[in-house]
Amino acid sequence: MAANGKDTTGSAAPVVAALDAVSVRRYTTGQVILDDIDWTVRSGEHWALLGANGAGKTTMLRLIGALMHPTTGSVEVLGHRLGRVDVRELRAHIGLVSSAQKIPQDATGHTVVLTGHTGTVQPLWRKYDDEVRERAHALLAELEIKELADRAFGVCSGGQRARILVARALMADPSLLLLDEPFNALDLPSREDLIDAMHRLATTRSSLATITVTHHLEELSPAIGHVLLLKEGRVLTSGGAEDVLTAERMTECFGRPIEVSRHEGRWLARSGRR
Template identity: 30%
Template sequence: MSAEPQNSSGAQVYRRLLGYVRPYLGAFFLAIVGMVLFAATEAAFARIIQPLFDDGFVKKDPGVLQWIPLVIIGIFALRIVGSFLSDYCMAFVARSVIRDLRKQLFGQLLRLPVSFYETSSSGALLSKMVYDVEQLAEASSSVITVLIRDTLTIIALLLMLLYYSTWLTLILIAVTPVLVGLVVYVSKRFRKLSHRIQKSMGNVSTVSEEVIEANREIRIFGGQDYETRHFNEINDHNRRQFLRMAVTNALSSPVIQFIVAIAFALMIFFAFRLELQVGEFGSYLTAMLLLMQHAKRLTTVNATLQRGIAAAQSVFEFLDREAEVDDGHLELAQVRGEIEYRHLDFRYDAQGETVLRDVSLRIEPGQNVAFVGRSGAGKTTLVSLLPRFYDPVAGQILLDGHDIRELSLKNLRSHMALVSQHVTLFNDTIAHNIAYGALESATEEDIRRAAQAAHALEFIEKLPRGMQTVVGENGVLLSGGQRQRLAIARAILKDAPILILDEATSALDTESERFIQSALEELMQNRTTLVIAHRLSTIEKADVIVVMDKGRIVETGSHAELLARGGHYAALHRMQFSEA
């Protein structure tokens, strides 16, 4: 798969979409049977008009007047069966395809690298999962039904028209190139507008999501007027795109139908000159009117088809993005926690600025190593390379002597626990948030012990449902300190040999921080711990402090050694404590 997918033609995209139908060919075949049955009943109804007029009304044959009503009832009964088979089976196929696509999209969300999310809007991604996929549902059910069923019906009716009069039917066929040219032009415009609409819908989702997440900041900083103006601009743009689609649709269908009507008018004119019998003309006229009805439906479905193709292009472009590189096959049952960075260089994109330059560092098993430096020094980036959230452009990282690229991502990350400054909780119970993912098999007693070690049990037991309390989206029902303690409990429960702490006590009050610091010190015993520190007071007891500046390691040593050296660390220390 390529990182930058190429746009495919509409036919290629639709062929790929139809590939998802393959597992449901049985239902699709039944739908086709229903469509053929439906088309046959349309032609049969037009055909029966001739004996009804000639033998029934003109010759007054009583036998004909007895059996024709029964035949008409039979035709419409078969039509109902055909219509049900085609509609239900196509709906079954379509919803099954959409389910499979959503599963693929969700799986892709879990496989894409961290760098993708840092450059993508969550609103646009949600729009793909919801809006684009629903456009595909239309394109893969109602559109296919209309295209196949109405095309089969038109073919059946055309054959009947040819049977009655070749010359009259050739007039109808003569306008086909004009219609095809018009449909091709309109299709291109529909698809162009559909792409704009999808982008516009993504913008609407993004702005709405930002307003929901930042509702407190908006109120405090008086951003309501700005956000209202911003949303109105995007909303109006969205409206304009839909109106352009509506104008194109409103003009194209009547023009196509007008051209067809001219052809039908000419056919009727010549039908009188050919002196057709009353019954023949009645059947011919009925077939023409039915054909016009189905032709009209074919023209109106084009907008939905093009929206579906544009949506499919968007979805397939996402599915074709390059996933995280996971070609390691080594599975380590346990690790000691020896980490070595060797001559690392890193940049976030090929043309971007180098963030880390020739970084080398060895961390012994069980060592507590803190990374400090000014904002943008590269400390978070360096630590993020260990679980392979990113890969270096040069150099290597060794875990117990093995290049981490030799390990599968699942195995590599199973040896690590993370407590981030930005806590992520799921809209689930406290118990499930602590025993998350691979920890879901943990016993209730294990969860309680982890919560107690993180000093979270004291507030959990005060909640109405205790461990079964649902925390809300991203833990909105909890305080910042409570969320942080749950994240620490999750790391304690995982009991991994390598611990990554990104300012893990930043959201705690002074009293809680004292308890948590004590719990973390106990947790860090016999574990390799990497601490990303902003407040130097939290890492004074670290075995080694690594000082970074402009992507390089400029100093290493203990707190006392670095202060005595009077270098970068001492300057940072003076600056922080003078501000305090």
């Protein structure tokens, strides 16, 4: 399958997530958080979800992660429509990485990855046979952090913790991986290590689809081929990264002049002169 989410015959890849005329409103105030959202993510596609604070990015991710339901419209994830499926079972097949996840600080890297098998915060030791334990070790090796297997999560660096959480999310062998600001508070070397790891995953797992929420274009790996710009709860534009990540569209999205450049597959955005 090609990096653009199409197979070699040219037919469309399977849909892993689809939002159709989705709106979300707060019941208490009637505030519109998302308004008439249409979006389709296919197998093997790697999306960036961008927008200013309050644009609705986290709500979009929560919908696709089966953590909430829309007020109107339909959300289908991995072939199941929200409202017609046990969301607990569905979540077991969706990988989620977030810096806000609550992880026991004294748990070892291997133990943290193991909990991805059961989708729990605390380990359920009786659920982890030798095969599951070996899979956790293999994922740590795949993320190039096998030396963290016996190290307490709390003493790992930010970048190391981020890669442990990616390994944890992959324990369920998900078709869809959601990354909610995974680069939050990482220093430059840690950021680059995580970007490299995500690029390798995109290369080695051809059917895996990813959605990354971030505030900085510099945090996007060269594997990101699609971008959705969200502004005030509505889709401003979406499509191929080269078509969406332009100075004109980024300026419209963020409400100030923005210059966009690209070097060796990596993007950079900075405030332009008024």
